[in-house]
Amino acid sequence: MPQFLFHFAQAHNDFRLPELESIAELLGISLSWPSEFEYRDTARPFMILGLDQEEHARLLARRCILIKAVYEFYAQGSTYEELHGSNRRNQTLWKRYVENTSFRFLVTSSQHKIPQMRQREVIESFAYMGFLGKIDMKNPEIILTCFEEYDDRHGTTRAKHEGDGQFREVFFGRLLEEGSARQLIAKFDVKKRAYFGNTSMEAEISLLMANQTQASPGKLIYDPFIGTGSMSYPTSHFGAFVIGSDIDGRQMRGKQKTPGVIRAANQYGTAARIIDLATFDITRNPWRCGELFDSIVTDPPYGVRAGAKRLGRKKELPDYKKDLCLQHTLNGRPDDQPYIPPTKPYELSHLAADLVLLARYLLKPNGRLVFFLPTVTDEYEEVDIHTMLCEGMEVIANSLQDFGSWGRRLVTIKKTTQGKYSPPTFEPTREETARIPAHRDFREKYFQGFKPKADET
Amino acid sequence: MVRLITHNLLACHAKDCNTNNFPLAFKDAQLEIREAEFNPEFLKGFLPKIEWTALVDTARQLGDTSLPLEQPEMLDDEFLKNLHHVLLEIHVEEGSMTCPNCGHVYPISNGIPNMLLAEHEIG
């Protein structure tokens, strides 16, 4: 299998492999991962992957948000001596460019600046390749790049050129394509959007979520907590149709006549793909049947900015009050003051388990549920996600976005069953599982700064 | 919005309203026609989910008679184009939807239906 050198953005490392896998599967591309663990380490910016053909590397670079560039792989080494040895052995890959191809040669690095002098030395050390074509800095037919990989300095600045040459590894290849999907991060910048709110999801994460859903033309994708619609924009941009709902219509509407979500979608040219928006409590939903959606993508209310609510009351009302409420409800109301029913809190761990059950009902077979689960980092164990699974639903990716004292996990669950299931009952009373998931009472822990309670220490 | 594809998927969900609760009847519907991209594969894939009679009846009530009473076996281009128009291009912007069984009224404003239930309607 031909080898390709991938250069990744040093961001959201935990999302990198799930994104690649999702998009490779969507595009029907088979990927072979590096066999040694140290080359699968996502803290490193480079990875060498096997693909059937060059075109596949290009397609991935046009869709994966975390790809900076893709190269035809020629050589690697922990020293230049090793690199040149490996490059000589791979001569068949670059021989065809020797005779008559204009080229440009780049020596660069991650996390470091290589002095001009040494860049020139490095270029000269490749003289044995004997390229006869002309050097063209503006419009070369090919760009050859030599990358030195330095260890991450974790924000500490090193004096200029300090440690130059003490790289971890060096890679060499021919540039195929810069990753063009990264530009979408600026395109979907929340602050430049016609409509957004304090629950809006940042552009880069929304795009990564859209890729986890494998959004593409002809698919129908649902967000049951759509709010201001952040994930509907990238998913519809990738061609999918979107349906959204929310218990609070104001989140989707904003203040003007045309709903805010539609105004924002108009800005991105995808309003026609926002099939519908509807106001309802997901625990009291009007869906007539199941197996409707290819994916469900959502950021459930986890109580920091927008707490989870559901219809109902914390305490039952006495009968006479119920009667008053009923009269009030049934009597006509002016149109501009829609009836707003009472709501009660909705515990996150219940919500998460309900969401998986609902997704099993509403997804087509092989459909995906992509959602965030906040978690208190220190208490998190793998088991948390498994406490909310049910038969026929399997976790296929689980990526941490780390905020220090807390974090959230983007979980991708696939419906692996063809079975028919009835809609979930959303009963609050369920058998308590042996371990209390760390996301239980997340809101309380968040506001306590995640410190153990006094009586627990 | 509300498009007929969505209307075809929504049933009344008030407490104990389980039979004859579909399709919801449009009232005072204000329509808008907006072009949508034609995707025959999507339509073919979605067809098995559609309650055909409900779709045809609703379309007729809204003044579109392009769909046959019986769902055809042959999905030719003309049929798919009509289906596309009915499912995706007719938008109900204002009005309401009424449950044929319990009479609950779901109001629509600026294209968004309010499907919330009142306190006495939840189980």
Ligand SMILES: C[S@@+](CC[C@H](N)C(=O)[O-])C[C@H]1O[C@@H](n2cnc3c(N)ncnc32)[C@H](O)[C@@H]1O
């Ligand atoms: C974290 S926000 C989602 C934000 C959204 N991704 C955005 O871009 O704005 C959660 C949303 O869930 C809604 N919500 C809370 N409880 C709900 C329920 N029981 N059913 C439906 N929506 C609910 C809230 O109104 C809120 O808009």
Ligand SMILES: [Zn+2]
């Ligand atoms: Zn009803």
